[in-house]
Amino acid sequence: MDSQLTTNFKLRGTEGVVVFGTGNFGKIIVRAISDRGLTIKKIIDINTSNHETIFCGYPVVGPDELTENDVVFLATNISNRKFLRKLCKDKKVLSIYDVDKILRESRWPSYYSELDLEWSLDRAQEVIDLYLFDIDSESEPLFLKVKSLDVVLTERCSLKCVDCSNLMQYYQKPIGAEVEILVESLKNFFETVDFVSELRLIGGEPLVSKNVERVLDTIYSYSNFDKIVLYTNGTVVPKESILKKFQDPRVWVKISDYGPVSRKAQLLADTCKSLSINCIHEQVKEWEDVGRILNRERTLEQNKVVFGNCCVNDTLTLLHGHLYACPFSAHTDNLGVLKNAETDKVEMLVSEGLKERVRSLYKDKEVLVACNLCNGRDHIVAKVIAGVQTKSPLRLEVTSA
Ligand code: SF4
Ligand code: SF4
Incomplete structure (x- = not known):
C-alpha cells in the first residue's frame, strides 16, 4: 500500500475503508485491498438491486x-470515475482515491483463479x-492520449442480431466504409492524437470488408499506438494471405462466439493458432439491453447522469x-434518427482546429444528444440473450421507453 494512503487512512482513524464499485473489477480490488492489510467496512454501489446484499463478504x-x-477507493474500471468522484464530493467525502497504486502493487494474477470472475485472465x-493507461494519461494533460478508437470498416454484417448494440439490425441497405475517407480520417486521427492505446476494428462484421488489409497497412505506418483488436463474430475465415497481415504481436483477433450462429468460430480460432x-x-451468452x-424524455440533468455512468462514454468511434x-x-x-447531432x-x-475539437469531444463532454435516445450503458441495465437473430432488418x- 502506498505509504501516504496508509498514513492518511490511519490519521483519519476510520474503522475501515470503503470500496465504491462491485462487478469483476470490484472483486479484484477488494482482494487487493484486503491483501494490503486494510479492513473494508462497506461497499458502495449505484445499482439499487445490489443494496442490502453481500459482495465478497461485505455489505x-x-x-x-x-x-x-x-476513505473511499473508486473501484470502477469504466468511464464513470469522474462521475463517481463527483458523487463522493457531493457527499462531502474528503478522502477519495483511484486504485492504480493498489493495482500496480498487487499480485492479482496470482489469485485470479480464486476470484470467480466472468472475465478470462486475458x-x-x-x-x-x-484503466492504468487512462489514469496515467490524466497526469499528462498536455498530451492527448486516447484509450481506444473503434474503427467501423462496414455497416454490413454476416449476422443480424436483434439486440446489436451497434444498431446493425436497423440498417436496411448497409454499406461498406468508403475506403479513401476511412484511410484519410485514420491518418488525421493518428496525426492529431499523441497516442491511442487500442485500435478496435469493428463492423458490422469487419471480415466481410474488402478493406481490412488497406486499413491495417495504414495503421502499421504509424507507431503511436499499442494494440489492434479485430472483433469478429466467428462466421468468416479469411483467406490465408489476409490472415498473414495479422501476424504481428500487436494484433489480436477476438472471436465473440454466440453459439451455433458463430459457425466458423472454432475453425477461425484453430487457423489463427496454426x-x-x-x-x-x-463464448458470449448475454448482453446489456x-x-x-x-x-x-429525460431532463438534461438526468441525461448527464446516464452519460456520466455509461461504460462507453469515451469510446471514440x-x-x-x-x-x-x-x-x-x-x-x-448515421441512421438519420439523431436530430441536431x-x-x-x-x-x-x-x-x-482538429486537435482541440477531438480533445473536447473526448475529455469535456458531460452529455450527448444521443443519450436521450439510449437506454444507457451501465451495470444497472437489464440483460438480454446475446446473438438472437432476426431475418429482416427491424423497423x-x-x-417510447
Ligand atoms: S454479429 Fe455483432 S455486429 Fe453483427 S449484428 Fe451481431 S452484434 Fe451486431
Ligand atoms: S448515447 Fe448511450 S452509449 Fe452513448 S454515451 Fe450516451 S448513454 Fe452512453
Whole structure:
C-alpha cells in the first residue's frame, strides 16, 4: 500500500475503508485491498438491486451511506470515475482515491483463479491495462492520449442480431466504409492524437470488408499506438494471405462466439493458432439491453447522469469520416434518427482546429444528444440473450421507453 494512503487512512482513524464499485473489477480490488492489510467496512454501489446484499463478504449500500470521514477507493474500471468522484464530493467525502497504486502493487494474477470472475485472465489484464493507461494519461494533460478508437470498416454484417448494440439490425441497405475517407480520417486521427492505446476494428462484421488489409497497412505506418483488436463474430475465415497481415504481436483477433450462429468460430480460432496469430475465443451468452432506440424524455440533468455512468462514454468511434464519442451516437446519427447531432461529432476531414475539437469531444463532454435516445450503458441495465437473430432488418423508429 502506498505509504501516504496508509498514513492518511490511519490519521483519519476510520474503522475501515470503503470500496465504491462491485462487478469483476470490484472483486479484484477488494482482494487487493484486503491483501494490503486494510479492513473494508462497506461497499458502495449505484445499482439499487445490489443494496442490502453481500459482495465478497461485505455489505453493499447506496451512495447515501457515504460520510465525510470515509476513505473511499473508486473501484470502477469504466468511464464513470469522474462521475463517481463527483458523487463522493457531493457527499462531502474528503478522502477519495483511484486504485492504480493498489493495482500496480498487487499480485492479482496470482489469485485470479480464486476470484470467480466472468472475465478470462486475458480480458482482466486488458481491462486493467486500459484503466492504468487512462489514469496515467490524466497526469499528462498536455498530451492527448486516447484509450481506444473503434474503427467501423462496414455497416454490413454476416449476422443480424436483434439486440446489436451497434444498431446493425436497423440498417436496411448497409454499406461498406468508403475506403479513401476511412484511410484519410485514420491518418488525421493518428496525426492529431499523441497516442491511442487500442485500435478496435469493428463492423458490422469487419471480415466481410474488402478493406481490412488497406486499413491495417495504414495503421502499421504509424507507431503511436499499442494494440489492434479485430472483433469478429466467428462466421468468416479469411483467406490465408489476409490472415498473414495479422501476424504481428500487436494484433489480436477476438472471436465473440454466440453459439451455433458463430459457425466458423472454432475453425477461425484453430487457423489463427496454426498461423501464430494472437486470438481470444470467447463464448458470449448475454448482453446489456442497449440495442433499442428509445425516446427517454429525460431532463438534461438526468441525461448527464446516464452519460456520466455509461461504460462507453469515451469510446471514440470513427464512422464515415466523423468521430463520435460513443458507438450509439455514431449509428443513430448515421441512421438519420439523431436530430441536431452536430455537437456529438467531429468532422475528421477538416484539419483546422482538429486537435482541440477531438480533445473536447473526448475529455469535456458531460452529455450527448444521443443519450436521450439510449437506454444507457451501465451495470444497472437489464440483460438480454446475446446473438438472437432476426431475418429482416427491424423497423427504424424511435419508440417510447
Ligand atoms: S454479429 Fe451481431 S452484434 Fe455483432 S455486429 Fe453483427 S449484428 Fe451486431
Ligand atoms: S448515447 Fe448511450 S452509449 Fe452513448 S454515451 Fe450516451 S448513454 Fe452512453
